[in-house]
Amino acid sequence: MKSRYSYKETFESGQKVAWQVEDIIGGEKRLDFRRPFLPESLARVDSMDFLSAEEKLLLNQIRGYGYLYTFGLVEEFILPFDLDSARPHLSGDDYRTRALLRFAGEEAKHIQLFKQFAAEFQRGFGSTCNTIGPPEEIARAVLSHHRPTAHVSCATWEDADAFSPL
Numbered sequence: 025m026k027s028r029y030s031y032k033e034t035f036e037s038g039q040k041v042a043w044q045v046e047d048i049i050g051g052e053k054r055l056d057f058r059r060p061f062l063p064e065s066l067a068r069v070d071s072m073d074f075l076s077a078e079e080k081l082l083l084n085q086i087r088g089y090g091y092l093y094t095f096g097l098v099e100e101f102i103l104p105f106d107l108d109s110a111r112p113h114l115s116g117d118d119y120r121t122r123a124l125l126r127f128a129g130e131e132a133k134h135i136q137l138f139k140q141f142a143a144e145f146q147r148g149f150g151s152t153c154n155t156i157g158p159p160e161e162i163a164r165a166v167l168s169h170h171r172p173t174a175h176v177s178c179a180t181w182e183d184a185d186a187f188s189p190l
């Protein structure tokens with residue numbers, strides 16, 4: 025099967041959308057806890073008539089944090105999976121090498137972004153939201169599985185990541 029894209033095109037497209045974590049969070053860029061963190065289509069709290077408006081806002085933010093944390097958690101195993109997958113292909117085509125390493129670099133950036141959002145949430149929310157983890161142990165467990173299983177898991181999450189509202 026022939027791809028519609030070349031590594032050169034992929035690498036060059038990646039160059040055009042080079043954003044930095046600092047452009048999004050940190051410094052003066054803070055979470056606004058007066059506002060919901062997820063669109064209603066994802067949070068699905070409006071129909072919960074037993075909650076006050078303030079409780080719906082809190083639940084929206086908790087769900088936002090869960091969404092954020094889950095993506096960050098998954099990135100922890102996508103990055104080593106990407107690197108392991110790239111390793112046999114790091115010679116022979118300079119654009120392929122650069123595109124694969126750039127992709128891994130973007131994943132590392134996503135991990136940092138999710139961690140900074142999580143830290144910001146934990147600082148400002150006022151209550152602890154427990155999560156599964158630690159992420160490194162989950163990554164180790166996922167990557168210990170049969171390689172095609174890990175591949176499907178990584179590919180599924182990367183597709184979801186590409187369409188996330190973050």
Ligand SMILES: [Fe+2]
Pocket residue numbers: 099130131134182185
């Ligand atoms: Fe990612």
